[in-house]
Amino acid sequence: xxxxxxxxxxxxxxxxxxxxxxxxxxxxxxxxxxxxxxxxxxxxxxxxxxxxxxxxxxxxxxxxxxxxxxxxxxxxxxxxxxxxxxxxxxxxxxxxxxxxxxxxxxxxxxxxxxxxxxxxxxxxxxxxxxxxxxxxxxxxxxxxxxxxxxxxxxxxxxxxxxxxxxxxxxxxxxxxxxxxxxxxxxxxxxxxxxxxx
Amino acid sequence: xxxxxxxxxxxxxxxxxxxxxxxxxxxxxxxxxxxxxxxxxxxxxxxxxxxxxxxxxxxxxxxxxxxxxxxxxxxxxxxxxxxxxxxxxxxxxxxxxxxxxxxxxxxxxxxxxxxxxxxxxxxxxxxxxxxxxxxxxxxxxxxxxxxxxxxxxxxxxxxxxxxxxxxxxxxxxxxxxxxxxxxxxxxxxxxxxxxxx
Amino acid sequence: xxxxxxxxxxxxxxxxxxxxxxxxxxxxxxxxxxxxxxxxxxxxxxxxxxxxxxxxxxxxxxxxxxxxxxxxxxxxxxxxxxxxxxxxxxxxxxxxxxxxxxxxxxxxxxxxxxxxxxxxxxxxxxxxxxxxxxxxxxxxxxxxxxxxxxxxxxxxxxxxxxxxxxxxxxxxxxxxxxxxxxxxxxxxxxxxxxxxx
Amino acid sequence: xxxxxxxxxxxxxxxxxxxxxxxxxxxxxxxxxxxxxxxxxxxxxxxxxxxxxxxxxxxxxxxxxxxxxxxxxxxxxxxxxxxxxxxxxxxxxxxxxxxxxxxxxxxxxxxxxxxxxxxxxxxxxxxxxxxxxxxxxxxxxxxxxxxxxxxxxxxxxxxxxxxxxxxxxxxxxxxxxxxxxxxxxxxxxxxxxxxxx
DNA sequence: CATGAATGAGTTTTCATTCAT
DNA sequence: TATGAATGAAAACTCATTCAT
Numbered sequence: 001x002x003x004x005x006x007x008x009x010x011x012x013x014x015x016x017x018x019x020x021x022x023x024x025x026x027x028x029x030x031x032x033x034x035x036x037x038x039x040x041x042x043x044x045x046x047x048x049x050x051x052x053x054x055x056x057x058x059x060x061x062x063x064x065x066x067x068x069x070x071x072x073x074x075x076x077x078x079x080x081x082x083x084x085x086x087x088x089x090x091x092x093x094x095x096x097x098x099x100x101x102x103x104x105x106x107x108x109x110x111x112x113x114x115x116x117x118x119x120x121x122x123x124x125x126x127x128x129x130x131x132x133x134x135x136x137x138x139x140x141x142x143x144x145x146x147x148x149x150x151x152x153x154x155x156x157x158x159x160x161x162x163x164x165x166x167x168x169x170x171x172x173x174x175x176x177x178x179x180x181x182x183x184x185x186x187x188x189x190x191x192x193x194x195x196x197x
Numbered sequence: 198x199x200x201x202x203x204x205x206x207x208x209x210x211x212x213x214x215x216x217x218x219x220x221x222x223x224x225x226x227x228x229x230x231x232x233x234x235x236x237x238x239x240x241x242x243x244x245x246x247x248x249x250x251x252x253x254x255x256x257x258x259x260x261x262x263x264x265x266x267x268x269x270x271x272x273x274x275x276x277x278x279x280x281x282x283x284x285x286x287x288x289x290x291x292x293x294x295x296x297x298x299x300x301x302x303x304x305x306x307x308x309x310x311x312x313x314x315x316x317x318x319x320x321x322x323x324x325x326x327x328x329x330x331x332x333x334x335x336x337x338x339x340x341x342x343x344x345x346x347x348x349x350x351x352x353x354x355x356x357x358x359x360x361x362x363x364x365x366x367x368x369x370x371x372x373x374x375x376x377x378x379x380x381x382x383x384x385x386x387x388x389x390x391x392x393x394x
Numbered sequence: 395x396x397x398x399x400x401x402x403x404x405x406x407x408x409x410x411x412x413x414x415x416x417x418x419x420x421x422x423x424x425x426x427x428x429x430x431x432x433x434x435x436x437x438x439x440x441x442x443x444x445x446x447x448x449x450x451x452x453x454x455x456x457x458x459x460x461x462x463x464x465x466x467x468x469x470x471x472x473x474x475x476x477x478x479x480x481x482x483x484x485x486x487x488x489x490x491x492x493x494x495x496x497x498x499x500x501x502x503x504x505x506x507x508x509x510x511x512x513x514x515x516x517x518x519x520x521x522x523x524x525x526x527x528x529x530x531x532x533x534x535x536x537x538x539x540x541x542x543x544x545x546x547x548x549x550x551x552x553x554x555x556x557x558x559x560x561x562x563x564x565x566x567x568x569x570x571x572x573x574x575x576x577x578x579x580x581x582x583x584x585x586x587x588x589x590x591x
Numbered sequence: 592x593x594x595x596x597x598x599x600x601x602x603x604x605x606x607x608x609x610x611x612x613x614x615x616x617x618x619x620x621x622x623x624x625x626x627x628x629x630x631x632x633x634x635x636x637x638x639x640x641x642x643x644x645x646x647x648x649x650x651x652x653x654x655x656x657x658x659x660x661x662x663x664x665x666x667x668x669x670x671x672x673x674x675x676x677x678x679x680x681x682x683x684x685x686x687x688x689x690x691x692x693x694x695x696x697x698x699x700x701x702x703x704x705x706x707x708x709x710x711x712x713x714x715x716x717x718x719x720x721x722x723x724x725x726x727x728x729x730x731x732x733x734x735x736x737x738x739x740x741x742x743x744x745x746x747x748x749x750x751x752x753x754x755x756x757x758x759x760x761x762x763x764x765x766x767x768x769x770x771x772x773x774x775x776x777x778x779x780x781x782x783x784x785x786x787x788x
Numbered sequence: 789c790a791t792g793a794a795t796g797a798g799t800t801t802t803c804a805t806t807c808a809t
Numbered sequence: 810t811a812t813g814a815a816t817g818a819a820a821a822c823t824c825a826t827t828c829a830t
Contacts, residue, residue, distance in 0.1 A: 113299060115219045159383060172310050237823090238822095242792085504697060558757070567715055631801075637814085803817100809813100
C-alpha cells in the first residue's frame with residue numbers, strides 16, 4: 001500500500017464515524033480537518049470532492065459492519081445458527097452501534113433517497129449486498145435440506161432485514177433495547193416455524 | 198383564526214413537504230422563502246427560529262399521516278380489519294408517500310437521533326403516539342374477545358410498526374413496491390396465526 | 395397632559411434607562427417594545443423614528459440628573475457648599491448611576507461624536523447646560539465676594555466637570571469608588587486654594 | 592512574518608481606525624470588507640469572530656498611542672518634563688487624534704462597560720497600563736529627589752489621566768481645543784505646586 | 789387612530805472548493 | 810504532492826420602518 005493509499009485510508013477511517021453520527025450533509029470539511037488533523041489540500045488531494053469522501057466513508061462504514069456479520073455467519077455451523085447469529089449480532093452490538101451513529105445503511109438510506117442522490121447508488125448496492133448475504137444463507141439452508149424447499153429465500157431475507165432495521169430505528173429513538181429482543185424472538189420464531197423443516 | 202395564525206399555518210403547510218423530502222438540516226430558509234413566496238422577516242415573525250418551524254412542520258407531517266390512519270382505523274369493523282387497514286394504508290399510499298419524501302417518522306427519527314437533537318422529543322412523542330394507536334387497536338381486539346387474551350399488545354404494536362418502517366425503507370431505496378406486499382402478507386399472517394383466537 | 399403626551403412620556407421613561415445602559419445604537423426597537431409592552435405602531439405613532447426617541451430619551455436621562463443636581467445646588471447656602479455638593483452628588487450616587495449605565499452625557503458624547511451625529515446637537519446643548527450651571531454657581535460666588543474676583547468662572551467650570559467625567563470613567567471601568575474620592579478631594583482643594591478669597 | 596500574520600496585521604491596521612471612529616458595535620464586517628478589500632472568508636480565516644478582531648483592533652489603537660507616549664516620556668530629561676510632555680502630546684496631536692476617532696481608551700471604555708463586555712478585560716488592562724506608566728514616571732521623580740517624597744504616585748497618576756480624558760471628551764464634543772490648554776495648564780500647575788520639591 | 793404582519797436590506801458566520809506557493 | 814490562505818455563495822437571523830386593516 002503506497003503512501004497516497006495509506007493517507008486515503010486514514011482519512012476514510014477517521015471521517016467515517018463522523019459521517020454516520022452527524023449525517024453526510026451535516027458533516028463539514030472542517031469537521032473532517034479537525035478529526036484527521038490534515039489540511040484541506042491533503043483531503044482534496046485524495047478525494048475529488050466531499051461527495052467522493054462521503055461515499056467512501058459510507059462504504060467503509062458498511063464494510064465494517066459487513067465483515068463482522070460475515071465472520072459471524074461463517075462461524076455458524078448451520079443456516080439456522082447463522083440467521084440467529086445475524087440477529088444476535090445487533091442485540092450484542094447495540095451499544096457500540098448506537099454510540100457510533102447506528103446502522104449506516106439505515107442512516108444513509110434516509111439521507112440519500114431524496115437529497116443526497118449521489119449516495120443512492122452506493123446505498124442500493126450495499127443494501128443489495130446484505131440482502132444477498134441473507135438470501136444465500138437461507139439458500140444454503142435449503143440446499144442442505146435444513147430448511148424447507150418451498151421457502152422463498154429472497155422474501156425471507158428482506159423480511160428479516162426489515163425487522164432488524166425497523167427495530168433498530170425504534171430502539172434508537174426510544175433509547176430502549178427491549179425492541180431488539182422483540183426482534184430477536186421474532187426472527188427465531190420465523191426460523192423455527194417457517195424455515196426449518 | 199387570526200391573520201398570524203393563518204400565515205403560520207400557511208408557512209407550515211408549504212414547508213412541511215420540503216422538510217420531509219430534503220431533510221430538516223438540508224432545508225434552508227431560502228427554500229422556505231421560495232416555496233411560501235414570503236420574506237424571511239415574515240417567516241421569523243411567525244416562528245422564533247428555524248428549529249421551531251422544523252418541529253411544527255414535522256408535527257404537521259405526522260398529523261397528516263396520523264389523521265388518515267385514524268380514519269382508516271375508525272372505519273374498520275373489527276380489530277383484524279383495523280390492523281389490515283393500517284398495513285394496507287401504506288400499500289395503497291406508497292406512491293404519494295414516496296413522492297412526498299416517505300414516512301416522516303422514519304426520516305425525522307434518523308436525522309434527530311444524533312444531530313438534530315431539538316427534534317428528538319417530538320419524534321419520540323409521535324412514535325409513541327402511533328405505537329399507542331396500534332396497541333389500543335390490539336387491546337380492543339382482546340377486549341372484544343376477537344384476539345387471544347394472552348397477546349402482548351405493546352409488543353405486537355411495535356412489531357407491526359417495525360415491519361412497516363423496515364419495509365418502507367427497503368421499498369424506497371430499492372424503488373420497488375414488492376417489499377410492501379411482503380410487509381402486508383406478513384402482518385396478515387401475524388394477525389391470523391397469532392392474534393385471532 | 396393629553397393621552398398622546400402621556401404615552402410619549404411613558405415610552406421615554408421606559409426607554410431612557412435602556413439607551414443609557416446598552417447605548418443608543420445597540421438598543422433596538424424590539425428592546426423598546428419589550429420594555430414598554432407597546433406595539434410598533436404605538437411607538438412610531440409618537441415618534442417619527444428611532445432617532446427622535448433616542449434624542450428624547452437622552453434628554454430625559456440628562457434632565458433626571460440635572461434636576462437632582464439643581465436641587466442639590468439650590469440647597470447649598472454658599473458657592474463653596476454648592477460646588478462641594480455637586481462633587482458629592484456623584485460620590486453618593488455612584489452605585490445608582492453606575493447601575494443605570496453611568497453618566498448619560500459621557501455615554502452619549504462618545505457615541506455621538508462620530509457615528510450618531512444626529513445626537514450631537516443635543517449632547518452639546520446638554521453639556522453646555524451643565525457647564526453653564528457650574529459657571530453661574532462660580533459667578534455667584536464671585537458676586538457675593540465669596541470667591542476671588544479674578545477667577546475665570548468658565549474655565550473652572552469646565553475643569554471641575556472634566557475631573558468629574560474623567561474619574562467617573564476610570565471608576566466605572568476599574569469598578570472602584572476610590573477614584574471618586576480622589577475627584578472629591580481635588581475639587582475641594584481647588585475651591586479652597588484657588589476660588590475662595 | 593508568515594503570510595497569515597501579515598494579512599492579520601493588515602486587517603487590524605485597516606480596521607482599527609474604523610472601530611475607533613464608528614464604535615465597535617457599529618462597525619460591520621461589510622465595513623471591514625470594504626476597507627480591506629478582502630472577502631469575509633479571508634477575514635474569518637484570520638479571526639475567529641468579530642469580537643476577536645475588535646479586541647485586536649482596540650489593542651492596536653492603544654499600542655499606537657502608547658508607543659508614541661512612551662517615546663515622548665523616554666525623551667524627557669526629568670520627571671517634570673515627562674509629565675508635561677505627556678500632557679503636551681494630547682495638545683499637539685489633538686487634530687490627528689480627533690480625526691481618527693479620539694482616545695481609544697475613552698471610546699472603548701464607554702462601549703465596553705455595559706454592552707460589549709468581551710472588551711472589558713482588554714480595556715481595563717490598557718487603562719491600567721497607562722496609569723502604570725504615569726505612576727512609574729512620578730515614582731522616578733520621587734526617587735531622583737525631583738518630586739516630594741510624600742507624593743502619592745498612584746493618585747496623581749489617575750488624577751492626571753482623568754483630567755486628560757475629561758478634557759478630551761469636552762474638547763471633542765465642543766469641537767474646541769481651548770479645553771486642552773486648560774488641561775495642559777492644570778497639569779503644569781499640579782506638577783509645579785504639588786509634585787516638585 | 790392603533791395594530792401587528794410584513795418588508796427588504798442588513799447582520800454575523802460557515803460552507804465546499806481552489807490555487808499560488 | 811502538500812499547504813493553507815483566499816474565495817464567493819449561502820447560511821440563519823435581526824433590523825428599523827411601513828401600511829393594509
